[in-house]
Structure formats: C-alpha cells, structure tokens
Amino acid sequence: MTGGKKAQRARPHRKALQLLQRINRRHVKLAVAGTLAITSLSLQPVRNALDQIRSSGELHLVGVSSPGTFFQQDGHIHGLQYELARQFANELGVKLVVDPVESPQRVLHAIRRNQAQLALTGITAEDPRLKRLRVSDPVIEVRQQLVQRNDQIPPASLQDLGGRVIGVMAGTAEASHLKSQLRGVDGVKLVELRQGQTLDLLSLLDEGRIDFVAVNSQDFDAFRPLFPALRDSLSLDRTDGVSWVFLKSQDQSLYQAAQDFLARKQADGTLQRLTDFYSNGNVFDSYGARSFSRDIAKRLPRYQGDFEKQSRAQGLDWRLLAAISYQESKWNPDAVSPTGVRGLMMLTSSTAAAMGVKDRTHAGESIQGGTAYFKQIHDKVPASVPEPDRTWMALAAYNMGPGHMIQARKLTKRLKGDPDSWLDVSRNLRQLAQENRRRGKPAPDVGQALHYVQQVRRYYDAIALNTSVQREATRVAALDFDISTTTALR
Template identity: 30%
Template sequence: MHSSSTTGSRLCLNTFSSSIALKALALSTVLFPFHSLNASKTAHQFDTVVNSNKLTVVAVESPTTVFREGQHLHGFGYDLVRNYADSLNVQLDFQTVETNAAALKLVSQGKASFAMTTASIQSIEQKHLSSFSATCGEFVTLEKNGLNTGLNWVFKNADDPLSQTANAFICRGKQNGSINQLASFYNRNVVKEEAWDTIQQDLKKRMPVYKASFKRTAKQYDLDWHLLAAIGYQESYLKPDSISPTGVRGLMMLTNNTAKAMGVTDRNDPSQSIQGGAKYYDLMLDRYENIPFPDRNWYALVAYNMGPGAVGQIQKRLKAQGKNPDQWVNMYAYLERNKVSNSRYRQALQYVTRIRAYLEHIKTTPQLVNI
C-alpha cells in the first residue's frame, strides 16, 4: 500500500494534478454543530478524523479516481477527496491499494476513514458497509466526460457524521456545478478516441529519438520527463522543424524572444528547444510558487501557453470580483466562461487539458513507458 500526503516537491504533476482544486466544493459543505456531531456515545470515524486531524482515504488507481506521479497525485476522484478534507480543515492521507476488495477491507477494519471505489454495490453490502455516489448521482456528467459512473464513497457506518457531512458536501457540489466543472477538466474524451491510434504511432516513432534529451533536461530542472514530452507533443507533435504562422518554431515551439531569453541560439535544434522549453516552464512554476501542487502546474501551463501577463490580468479581474485569484477552480471557470469571446482562452483550456491527457496516456501505456 502506498501513501501520499497533499504536499511534496514539484518532481511531477500530482498532474497530470491539483489536479482541479475545487475550493468551491469545500466552501459548500453543509456545516453541522460539533456538539451534535459528537453527541453519540458510539465511536465514529468522524471523531477519529477530528482528533487526529487526519482523513485517511483508500482507493485503487484508475482514470476516474487517481493518477500517481511520483509522490504526487491528481485525478477527478482525488480532487473530490482533497477538497472534502479541506472542508473539514484536516490533513489528507491518501493511500492507493491494489484492489477494491483491499480498500473495502481497510474500511471494515476501521483502518481507513472511507474508501473511494468502483466496487459493485453487492460486494459493498456483503461487507455490511454503507456507500453513496461520489457525484450525488451526476451520472450523465461522468459519462459525457468518459469517467466511470460507478464511483462511490464507502463508509463503515451510514450514521457516522463523517458519512453524513461527506454526502452533503458531494450533493452541494452537484447543485452548485462544481462536480460538473471538475469532470470537464478531467474529461477523458478531450482527445477523440479515433485520434489515439495516430498519437500512439507518433509517440512510438518519435519518443525514442528525444527521450534521452527529455530525461537529462527534466533531471536538471527537477521535472518529470514525461511531462516535458507531453508538452512537446502538444506543441509540435515532437517535430523539431515545426513552425507556426505566428513565427514560433521548434519542438517546444518557442517564440524568438523567449528563445533568446532562455539562451537558445537555434530553435530548430531539438536539444536546445527542449532545454529552453524546460527552463521557461520552470520559471513559470517559480512564478506561482505560492500556489500548492498540483494546481501550480495548471497555472504554469496556461502561462506557458498565453504568457504570464495574460494570466496576471485574469487574476486581477478575479480579485476585483471578490474571488481568490490563486485557486484553479476560479481561473478555470473564468477561461471556460469567456472562451467563446476570447480565442486565447479557448486555446489555453485546450492546451492544458490535452497535455494532461497526453501525460496520463504516456504514463499508463507500457509500450511508451518502456521506450
């Protein structure tokens, strides 16, 4: 069993993974008076969570629940759990296990606060456990975004205040649209199914040529080389001679000014381009060092795509609207809301979601991992 906290280095995208940090979900939790929550003499997981200041959640890695990137995690289910922990103002101890049966066993034994699982309702009931939909029945939204509609949160007792607050938290998220927004960011259909064959062929053909350069440069900047490869594929399909109508060129599609600032003398040289792209992305991560991972990755990618100045302008507008400019949920919502009237916002949304999808594909495809 592997364990991860919500903090860590930026070695990789906890990716590609604040994640989205949907603080709106956290703020929407129904609040129960503590005296009523603890009124029962029966031992509850809620008491354990509050007294230990730790929420222990177990799940099996999957495209709907969680992706592991070194010490970092991200994913639709993980972000839901992360924000429920935030709403309780406790630390999250998120643990991955090999099977749903193992996750249910830990809940039965009281070793986990709850499990996030796609196990059948029958298997859950056989263990005399209680469960509810992780999306309060928002099945159409999950299906539309290619996510598993059978995702449930499983608790030892239905009358545990932990289960009750979690259920209220999830259903309020459905009502205010936060569930839908989170699902849209982790959309498994952002790349059309028929396109994956071509993408797979491209990566198998070109990745081996540049793998050594990606790995060497990623190590220099403490990044995940798979992430750099995903950025490179989004930028140029890993073609070093690429050039756009606006003049950006090379494998990482650097502008002339950015290339000069990063010390790149030949944008068509793949090693120089990868070096310049990694250096620039690293600078973007530093620019948003006040934002925790995995959300910092999303900010850095949007800034990489349309410039930190444009991101800064949106942050100012969000602040003027009384919203936290450093929460990805607010940045994402702004881009989504204005993408029709601003093509740069539409492009930025496509950019970050596609890179996230490419990275997850690379990391979960054995043929590519072992290239």
C-alpha cells in the first residue's frame, strides 16, 4: 500500500515533467522555424524601385495638365511629355497611370512623399525647387525670353528696360537669371508672382498691369492662342532644359532606366519628332493668333451647338469636330475649294450623298455628314490602336483615304515598327508613297496628310484651351506678388 501511494503521488510530477518537455520541444521547433524564415528572407534579393514597378504593373506619373506637359480631353490624354512617358511605360511592360494636379508645387509635394514615381513639373531643370530631387537629362530644350504687348516698341537691349515693370514667377530659374542680368539696369522693377501660374503672368501683361513677362519659350508657345495681343520680345540669351523628375534616394534603378530610355529616344530621333508634332510652329504668330481669336469669338458660337449635338450622337469630342471644320473651312459654310469640295466640313459631292447630306452649304447638314463620315473612319481603325494614336490615324485616313492608312500600318509592321503607334506609322508614309509610285499604284499626298493631322491637333488643343481656361478678373486682381527695383538688389 505504501509503495502504491508513493507511485500515485509521483504520477503528477511525471506528468508535469512530460508537459514541460513537450513545451520545450515546441519552443525549439518554433525557434528553429523562425530562424529558418529569417535566414530565407535574408537570402532573397531586395527588390529595387524598378522591380517593384514591374511587379505592380503600373508606373505612376504626377504632373500639371497644361499645353506644355499633357492635355486631358474627353477622357483621353495626349501631349509630348505624356507620349514619351507612355513609351517608357510600354518598354517597362507596365501601364502608365496619370495623376493630374493643379500646380508644380503639388507635383513636387507628391513626388517628395513617394505618391508617384515620375513627375512632370513643366519647370526648367535649373529651377531651385528641384535641388533636392533627381532630375533627368533634358527632354526638351527651351529658351528664356521676354514677352510684350503688340502695341509696345520692342527693346533693343536690356538697358532699354529702365523704368519698366517685368513679371516673373518667384523662386524660378527665370527669376534668378533675370535678376542677375538686370543688376546694371537702373529703375527696372520686378513683379515676382508667389502664387499662380504662367497663365496668370500673361494675363497681367495682357491687361496692361505690367510691361513684360519673363517665361520660357515652350510656355509662351503653348498659351499663345489665348493671347493674340502678345508677342515675343527680347531674348534673355539662356537655354534651359525641361526634364523628368524623380525622388532622390540611394535606389537609382528607375532613374537610370529613364536616362537610358531618353538617350535612346534622343539618338533615334523620337524626341525631335514628338517636339515637332506638338509644337505650334507659326500657326499662332501675331496674325494667326488674332485671326483665330476673332473666329473663336464670332464664328464658333454660331456652330458650337451643332458640333455638340453631333458629338453626343457619335461619341466624339465636339472640340475635335470643330478643329476639323476649322482646318477645312475656317468655319465658313460658303467655303469652296478648286476641286469642288464645299461647306463647313468641305465634303465632296459623293461623300455628302453617302452621308445623306442634301445641301453641303447648310451648316447643320455639313457638320452631321462630316461627323458621320469621320466616325466611320475612326471606327475602322483597329481596337488595338490606343488613343490618341487612334485619332491621329483616323485624321490621316480622313484626309488621304482609309486604304492608304491600312497600307501604312502593314508597311510599319513589315519594317519591325509598331503599327499601333502614329509616330511609327507616320514615319513610314513617305516610303509607302515611293513604293506605290514604283508599282504604278495611287500614292498618298504624304506632306498634305501629315500637315493636316498636325494642324487639326493644333486647333483641337487651342479650342480646348479657349473653352476650358477661365481667366477670372477677380482672381487675377488678387494675385500675391512682390515688387522690387533692381537698384535695391545691387
């Protein structure tokens, strides 16, 4: 009995010991597993920024929607900087996601907080605000210049600016350069705009509140359709670059990939072709800007309702339809060409008949017929072609015939280009014309087609600019700026 009681008393102790042993074994297993997991993670390579973008499938871009960067119209985006960034994203095998913001300050805020991987600021690479960020090689070159009103006598030199008031955005490269150049000019005053944009500076000049504005050539070229009373003035003899902007960190993988991409696009001529396509050329010189401004004010309101009606019916941007009509007839319903096309949309008699137009000089009928015809052509462009390439190809086909565009896309594919890219297809149009002539086939008028697409694009953007930008007098009157004389800066 005694031995049995001892044995019974010993059992709880053995059970406790066995429990402790099991717990210890479990802890050992957990510890070993944790160690192995940590070791495994440490052996895996750390993904850099470029790998993370490829893994996510998206490249996030933040920028100011403006003529100098990209346009957002009717749900589509186009513009030199956008086209280039889209090509970069395509090379990375990812989708470009665009986040438009209101000002360069918001762009810089977003990129510094890593809310986007690529920034389009629209400001020059030497701008002091970019000092703590990583800046690419220039995408485009711009020159610094003064802008004045048409009714002013142009200055022959900086010395002629004494007693004049010059506006510039505060804290910019233009402001810094201007101050250094004007130190020897007595009495000149600087208006440094602390808030707002180039548009506001040009508005101050247009209203006669200041005498000159210092801007880069790209900005003035882009906004010129809004300001027919302004013109180029004295050059400030300085060339700067507009660049892509990235967060500055030890990880340079994305930045280096962008640098390599831009170098290749510079070498193969892509940058120059994009710059040429998105420039306004001399379309909006002093005469052209005045003529366009007059037509926007007096002629467009007569027909805008018809453009908007057909826009709703066919699902096309009314401003694009208006741009086609302006290129065709300058919104003149009685326009007639030597070849017999006539009306607002300059329809041939056969096209008019096919579209049910009985009177080509009737504005509403002409717009209806021209829109229906363009819609047919636009719908025939393959679904694989993205916007805005789809619109550019449709415009070329509208001008030179859909058959030539089909041939051009086939030729581009044969030459290892991208048949869905207008930039690639347009580059091969001249070769198509040469091959057709050699074979005795009808050849497209390439020069006319390329000019037509570019002109419609210019008018499209100018109409969008005029109808979307509001220059409120009360807002401009309340702008925050400093006025200082250069004599105080010595």
